[in-house]
Amino acid sequence: xxxxxxxxxxxxxxxxxxxxxxxxxxxxxxxxxxxxxxxxxxxxxxxxxxxxxxxxxxxxxxxxxxxxxxxxxxxxxxxxxxxxxxxxxxxxxxxxxxxxxxxxxxxxxxxxxxxxxxxxxxxxxxxxxxxxxxxxxxxxxxxxxxxxxxxxxxxxxxxxxxxxxxxxxxxxxxxxxxxxxxxxxxxxxxxxxxxxxxxxxxxxxxxxxxxxxxxxxxxxxxxxxxxxxxxxxxxxxxxxxxxxxxxxxxxxxxxxxxxxxxxxxxxxxxxxxxxxxxxxxxxxxxxxxxxxxxxxxxxxxxxxxxxxxxxxxxxxxxxxxxxxxxxxxxxxxxxxxxxxxxxxxxxxxxxxxxxxxxxxxxxxxxxxxxxxxxxxxxxxxxxxxxxxxx
Amino acid sequence: xxxxxxxxxxxxxxxxxxxxxxxxxxxxxxxxxxxxxxxxxxxxxxxxxxxxxxxxxxxxxxxxxxxxxxxxxxxxxxxxxxxxxxxxxxxxxxxxxxxxxxxxxxxxxxxxxxxxxxxxxxxxxxxxxxxxxxxxxxxxxxxxxxxxxxxxxxxxxxxxxxxxxxxxxxxxxxxxxxxxxxxxxxxxxxxxxxxxxxxxxxxxxxxxxxxxxxxxxxxxxxxxxxxxxxxxxxxxxxxxxxxxxxxxxxxxxxxxxxxxxxxxxxxxxxxxxxxxxxxxxxxxxxxxxxxxxxxxxxxxxxxxxxxxxxxxxxxxxxxxxxxxxxxxxxxxxxxxxxxxxxxxxxxxxxxxxxxxxxxxxxxxxxxxxxxxxxxxxxxxxxxxxxxxxx
Numbered sequence: 191x192x193x194x195x196x197x198x199x200x201x202x203x204x205x206x207x208x209x210x211x212x213x214x215x216x217x218x219x220x221x222x223x224x225x226x227x228x229x230x231x232x233x234x235x236x237x238x239x240x241x242x243x244x245x246x247x248x249x250x251x252x253x254x255x256x257x258x259x260x261x262x263x264x265x266x267x268x269x270x271x272x273x274x275x276x277x278x279x280x281x282x283x284x285x286x287x288x289x290x291x292x293x294x295x296x297x298x299x300x301x302x303x304x305x306x307x308x309x310x311x312x313x314x315x316x317x318x319x320x321x322x323x324x325x326x327x328x329x330x331x332x333x334x335x336x337x338x339x340x341x342x343x344x345x346x347x348x349x350x351x352x353x354x355x356x357x358x359x360x361x362x363x364x365x366x367x368x369x370x371x372x373x374x375x376x377x378x379x380x381x382x383x384x385x386x387x388x389x390x391x392x393x394x395x396x397x398x399x400x401x402x403x404x405x406x407x408x409x410x411x412x413x414x415x416x417x418x419x420x421x422x423x424x425x426x427x428x429x430x431x432x433x434x435x436x437x438x439x440x441x442x443x444x445x446x447x448x449x450x451x452x453x454x455x456x457x458x459x460x461x462x463x464x465x466x467x468x469x470x471x472x473x474x475x476x477x478x479x480x481x482x483x484x485x486x487x488x489x490x491x492x493x494x495x496x497x498x499x500x501x502x503x504x505x506x507x508x509x510x511x512x513x514x515x516x517x518x519x520x521x522x523x524x525x526x527x528x529x530x531x532x533x534x535x536x537x538x539x540x541x542x543x544x545x546x547x548x549x550x551x552x553x554x555x556x557x558x559x560x561x562x563x564x565x566x567x568x569x570x571x572x573x574x575x576x577x578x579x580x
Numbered sequence: 581x582x583x584x585x586x587x588x589x590x591x592x593x594x595x596x597x598x599x600x601x602x603x604x605x606x607x608x609x610x611x612x613x614x615x616x617x618x619x620x621x622x623x624x625x626x627x628x629x630x631x632x633x634x635x636x637x638x639x640x641x642x643x644x645x646x647x648x649x650x651x652x653x654x655x656x657x658x659x660x661x662x663x664x665x666x667x668x669x670x671x672x673x674x675x676x677x678x679x680x681x682x683x684x685x686x687x688x689x690x691x692x693x694x695x696x697x698x699x700x701x702x703x704x705x706x707x708x709x710x711x712x713x714x715x716x717x718x719x720x721x722x723x724x725x726x727x728x729x730x731x732x733x734x735x736x737x738x739x740x741x742x743x744x745x746x747x748x749x750x751x752x753x754x755x756x757x758x759x760x761x762x763x764x765x766x767x768x769x770x771x772x773x774x775x776x777x778x779x780x781x782x783x784x785x786x787x788x789x790x791x792x793x794x795x796x797x798x799x800x801x802x803x804x805x806x807x808x809x810x811x812x813x814x815x816x817x818x819x820x821x822x823x824x825x826x827x828x829x830x831x832x833x834x835x836x837x838x839x840x841x842x843x844x845x846x847x848x849x850x851x852x853x854x855x856x857x858x859x860x861x862x863x864x865x866x867x868x869x870x871x872x873x874x875x876x877x878x879x880x881x882x883x884x885x886x887x888x889x890x891x892x893x894x895x896x897x898x899x900x901x902x903x904x905x906x907x908x909x910x911x912x913x914x915x916x917x918x919x920x921x922x923x924x925x926x927x928x929x930x931x932x933x934x935x936x937x938x939x940x941x942x943x944x945x946x947x948x949x950x951x952x953x954x955x956x957x958x959x960x961x962x963x964x965x966x967x968x969x970x
Contacts, residue, residue: 196945201687232809232810233806233808233809233810234794234795234797234808234810234907235807235808235810236703236907236909237794237907237910255606257894257895258806258807258808258935258937259806259807259808260897261803261805261806261937261939262803262806262807262808262809263803264806265799265803265806265809266809278894279894279895279896279917280917282896282915283899283910283912283913283914283915284915286775288702306905311707311708311709311712312678312707312708312709312710313707314627314704314705314707315704315705315707315907316707316708317701317702317703317704317705317706317707318699318701318702318706318708318710318711319701319702319727320702320708321708321711322701323782337709339960345658353786353959355663379788380781380782380783380787380788380790381782381788383781384777384778384779384780384782384789385778387774387778387781388774388775388777388778389774390769390774391770391773391774391777392770392774393770393813397813398768398769398770398771398812398813399774399813400770400810401768401795401810404624404627405624405791409655412650412655413651415651415656416623416648416649416652416655417625417648417649418623418624418649418652418653419622419623419624419651419652419655419656420622420623420624420790420791421814423783423787423789424787425790430791482815504647504668504669505647505648505669506669506672509673516907517624517626517627517705517907518627518908520627520673522672522673525672525674527669527670545648547648549651
């Protein structure tokens with residue numbers, strides 16, 4: 191158990207308050223990060239259906255998952271054995287039944303069938319079939335949207351969570367340093383990524399690494415124009431840029447970090463200039479952040495800063511981060527973009543990524559940080575610049 | 581491009597035949613593996629909505645994704661630029677609009693709004709909100725289930741696909757050998773996994789590794805009773821078992837491999853006996869496989885084999901594999917379990933995992949293989965036994 195029981199109970203109190211504000215009496219939690227947040231359950235079992243049920247009264251939530259994963263709950267979750275429910279393996283990948291039908295029937299059997307029930311309508315893995323089968327098992331169709339309810343509670347981190355993200359930030363530093371040493375002309379992309387992944391998972395001597403929710407994204411050459419390409423087994427070529435977006439992960443808490451490197455001593459003037467201006471925009475924006483600002487206002491600082499250079503970025507420049515599972519390390523609740531009304535508060539945690547992607551090249555530089563009482567604390571300490579690798 | 585254009589066109593012909601059999605005129609493909617199968621599109625962009633639309637007439641499918649990922653399509657997909665559609669970044673993570681509403685509106689604008697439309701109802705990432713927003717954009721609610729349609733077409737692999745899975749099998753051998761060298765008493769679990777992940781991604785000198793759809797699952801001690809736990813940063817302890825489930829991945833094609841090791845020279849008699857009997861059951865079952873058998877009949881061979889020792893396994897012992905993205909390397913279409921009626925054919929590819937998990941310990945041993953004209957060809961060549969690590 192990586193958090194004291196009291197911290198789980200405090201999380202549950204907050205989620206219940208949010209449920210009551212939405213007039214929900216039972217929440218069916220599908221997002222693996224939300225399941226972990228409420229119970230501590232951890233394992234790569236989210237490729238088959240699993241949920242956590244939270245009502246308003248019982249002290250403990252109930253985990254329902256595949257029967258062969260129930261022992262995983264015994265080893266990782268704080269809840270008692272009688273709150274770990276395994277459904278039969280025969281429900282996996284069949285046409286005429288489904289684990290979510292089991293969940294619906296279980297809810298009815300528990301006497302909760304008549305409650306006002308919320309589901310996470312846009313959570314990863316909560317497919318439309320999950321929804322239909324849950325309704326079938328419940329014998330009713332009037333489910334309410336509880337999407338992002340737990341995610342919003344996760345926004346403000348505890349001291350213990352911040353400590354984990356600081357460790358993740360130090361892991362990210364190590365992984366980025368490894369990247370700058372491994373990426374060289376003639377080295378295969380996969381061989382460089384292998385070293386980076388190794389560094390991510392080794393972590394620190396006092397705090398081992400966990401798998402980040404996203405693998406290193408390292409497009410090179412003209413592919414730096416595409417943000418989310420991964421790697422190939424081609425060798426890096428001289429006089430080409432390479433994007434380096436990676437993360438440290440500590441006990442499922444993330445600190446992403448992005449930088450851009452150039453494989454040579456003479457980067458194109460346009461790239462070097464773009465790098466300087468992007469970094470200046472990032473610095474200006476991070477310096478301006480204060481609790482009480484909206485996410486939209488933060489983006490406004492960035493927009494104004496780069497507009498002085500005639501630059502413009504259509505896509506958002508950041509989002510909240512923390513506890514996460516594949517396929518994303520973001521919390522999906524807020525964005526640094528024009529008009530976003532969400533207000534910053536101390537110990538909210540974000541990844542701000544200044545990524546400028548044009549048709550033939552791109553530059554990116556990012557920081558993961560928490561909002562403090564008076565500004566920001568970045569989780570990694572790594573120079574913000576275009577790195578020249580020779 | 582890792583496949584000739586003609587192979588993509590052949591895949592599309594098969595999918596269209598399956599669409600016609602289900603009376604579908606337009607398929608909205610959400611599963612990242614299916615998107616890749618039809619277009620070649622590859623990137624870690626599936627954390628925001630993306631789909632491929634396939635109708636019955638046009639030569640090329642249409643990819644619709646986030647605008648900043650459109651360049652990824654230019655670099656990885658075989659389809660022309662005018663079939664790569666980017667939706668605005670402002671649709672990401674907002675309450676009052678959604679990328680799937682854009683998709684629905686785009687389909688209407690294309691003149692396809694009145695077609696019989698299929699969607700992948702239980703595909704990873706196809707959330708109930710995706711479904712509702714697609715319906716909203718389309719202005720209609722009568723969508724049909726096209727789930728697993730493409731997956732079933734993927735079942736029989738081409739020679740080129742088999743070659744990739746053979747390479748993946750050789751990568752899996754290297755990763756497993758690395759595991760047996762790295763796991764030792766006193767070594768932190770994360771440090772061993774770091775070496776394994778490094779081996780997975782380095783791959784072969786002539787064929788670099790890709791990221792497997794699942795990270796190494798390596799529970800140790802009593803946690804070997806839980807199939808899908810990953811790792812911690814605790815050191816391995818002497819006289820404990822450790823499960824090793826990993827995969828080689830080559831250009832998104834997988835060959836998983838599971839073994840069990842014991843950290844000492846004197847494994848408990850019960851574990852050693854379980855290992856012998858489980859391996860014998862696996863060997864017997866693999867030897868018995870012929871094209872024309874059903875998946876249920878395959879499981880029957882296993883069931884009978886281990887019943888002689890008084891053993892019984894409730895959960896399925898395998899599933900089809902191939903092209904995949906997180907969170908699963910399986911195809912979700914078939915299972916080696918009692919009564920499964922799916923019939924084996926040459927060049928179908930499976931992962932058979934003989935995993936016996938009890939409350940306090942477990943043993944697992946697996947093979948990835950293709951069905952041949954007369955039996956099986958395993959993709960990896962690795963001893964089937966309990967490994968003693970001293």
